[in-house]
Amino acid sequence: MSSIDGIGVSDQVHVHLSAIADAVDGLCATDLTALPDGELTDTLRRLERSLRRASAVGHNLIVETVERSLPGKLGHKTVNKLLVGVLRISAADASARVTAAKSLGTWHALSGQPLPADLPETAAAQRDGAIGPDHARAVREVIRKIPHAVSSSDVAVAEEILADLARSATPEDVEKAGHDLLAYLNPDGDLTDGKDRKRLRGIRLGRQDQNLMTPISGHLDPETRAMLEPILAKWARPGMNNPDDPESPTGDAEHPHVDRDKLAAAAGRDTRTAAQRNHDAIKEALRALLGSGVLGSHRGLPVTAIITMTLDQLEHATGVATTASGGILPIRDALKMAERSHPVLVLFDHNGRPLHLGRSKRLATADQRLALIAADRGCTRPGCDAPATMTAVHHVRDWSKGGATDIGGLALGCDACHALIHDGPGGWHTRTAPKGTEYAGRTEWIPPPHIDPVQRPRINHRHHPKELLDRARRKAQARRETDAGQRRDQSKQHHARASAGSNGREEIP
Structure with a gap:
């Protein structure tokens, strides 16, 4: 048995496990109600960090179990069954732990030399x-x-x-x-090209079940998705086209006939899931389409997607473009759609920010919003994946505090994230990244102390992979x-x- 500093490995493990048990016993016996508010979130972070590190120890224990052929020695066909029997965990949990150990654990060559993990970082x-x-x-x-x-x-x-x-x-x-x-x-889809997408495309309607409901499944090609997303963004908005609410507005949420106050009230009553809202939106859109007579004179729907691509992508017709709804489609498909759409040109500076579009009024113009859709692509709060179609224009410096409605001082933010910006406890703040920094001109979000005690400014890379x-x-x-x-x-x-x-x-x- 090997030893370090005169203490055997078995003794070391026993000492460490005893210390963990004593620490957990102490925490269980502690009256956590006496913790101050400021320390509660810090305690949660420190405990979570320890539990995460403990998972890494579990990986290496599984590695040792496998490399020593311990399951066979103890009468188990697999390491999964050994874990189920010894730890009394579910088969799904055992499988997840073994899978994690395979890619994250420290395995060894026949010589005993440690091998790098499959996912080292x-x-x-x-x-x-x-x-x-x-x-x-x-x-x-x-x-x-x-x-x-x-x-x-x-x-x-x-x-x-x-x-x-x-x-x-x-x-x-x-x-x-x-x-x-x-x-x-x-980027060019050469591994899953247009032929593959044509082969995979399809929508399948299953048989009606005993409830007269029809299951639907299939695959949409990138162009179809890009056309569907903006429709859902407007017709599936909370409060719109709700069959369970007689006061719910119908049709397009942006139509002039929609009463804004009535929509806001309906949204507050709306308990549907996103999937249910999508269903009701498609149902209402199909009803409107059938009643419009357009099917008798037109072969397809007009393209309404906003697509963003770089000049280099346009010139070489390679890469992927993004839609205002956060979708991705090959440049070739985007160009095909653009043939039937109204062209919108957005010019950027060297930092990828739109050039000056100023306004003395509080509300941003349609042109400013188009520029922000192309530049920000979605909500700018770090970690948020809300696409541009689900956002509003936000003043980086609040309008009430002298913020101007100039393109350099505007950013996209979804309703939920925008509500996080305030001067009270737990409030976030925004600012524009200064010149000379890596992401100059981009919107930086400064988290509250309970999220990051140092309050380091953060950039959202979610829409800019x-x-x-x-x-x-x-x-x-x-x-x-x-x-x-x-x-x-x-x-x-x-x-x-x-x-x-x-x-x-x-x-x-």
């Missing part, structure tokens, strides 16, 4: 307590979906991006950002250059010592 983040099992699962699922044709170096960069994002975001944010990252790893990719590549390049410099220094020191030793031997008679 994610494993490091969990050992630090910065991410939990759900974060790691989200990263693992994205990496699993990367096509085999993508180079191993790009896969490594992608894992680094997601692990870095997970340190400051939720698992849902990681998953959603991963979808965008997958699109950028295969390429920024994460570029940042990770710069970090990786800097790390490689640092490692190369250290190796050169070590080589010089080695040659210097060898030279000194050689000179010394020559002087010996």
Whole structure:
């Protein structure tokens, strides 16, 4: 049995586990009602960090169990069944733990040499307590979906991006950002091209069940989704087209005939889920379409999507474009849609911000909103994935405090995030990133102390996944250059010592 500082490994583990048990006993016996408000959230953070780090220990325990063939020795067919029997956990929990250990644990070669984890940056983040099992699962699922044709170096960069994002975001944010990252790893759709999408497209209506309900399933191609999203954004808005509320307005939420006060009241009564609102919106839209007579004279629906692409993408017809609803579609499909849409040109400065569009009134103009949709693409609060169609124009410096309605002082924010901006306890604040910083001109959100005691300004990268990719590549390049410099220094020191030793031997008679 190996030992460190004269203490056997078994004794060390026993001491550490006893300390954990004593600490938990102490916390369980503590009257938490006496904790001040300011310390309660800090206690939650510290406990969560310890639990996350404990999960990393669990991974390595599973690794040891597998590498020692312990399940077979104890009469279990698999390590999963051993965990179920020993820990009395569910089969699903055991499977999740083993899967995590495979990609995050420290495995060993036959020589006993430790091998790097399959997801090294994610494993490091969990050992630090910065991410939990759900974060790691989200990263693992994205990496699993990367096509085999993508180079191993790009896969490594992608894992680094997601692990870095997970340190400051939720698992849902990681998953959603991963979808965008997958699109950028295969921007031209050459691995899932137009032929594949044509083959996969379809909507299936199942048989009516005993409740006369019809299940629906299928796949929409990018162009169809891009046309559907703006319709749902207006017709599926809370309070609109609610069949259970006789006072609910019908049709398009932006139509002049819609009473704003009546809509706000209906939204307050609306208890439908997002899926139910989508259903009711499509139902009402189909009713309006059938009653309009348009099917008798037109072959298709007019395109109403707002699409954002760069000049380079337009010139080369490659890459992916984004819609105001947060969707992604290949440039080729976007150009096909643009042939039948009203063109809108937005000019940007070198920082990717729209050029000056000023206004002396409080409300932003339609042109200003279009510019913000193209620049911000969605809510600017860090971690929020609300698309541009679900946002309002926000004054970075409040209008009541002298903020002007100029394009440089405006940003997009969804209703929920906008409500977080206030001067009271727990309030967020916004500002424009100053010149000379990495994201000059972008909107920075400053969290309250209970979120971040240091209150570091944050940028939302959710709608700009390429920024994460570029940042990770710069970090990786800097790390490689640092490692190369250290190796050169070590080589010089080695040659210097060898030279000194050689000179010394020559002087010996």
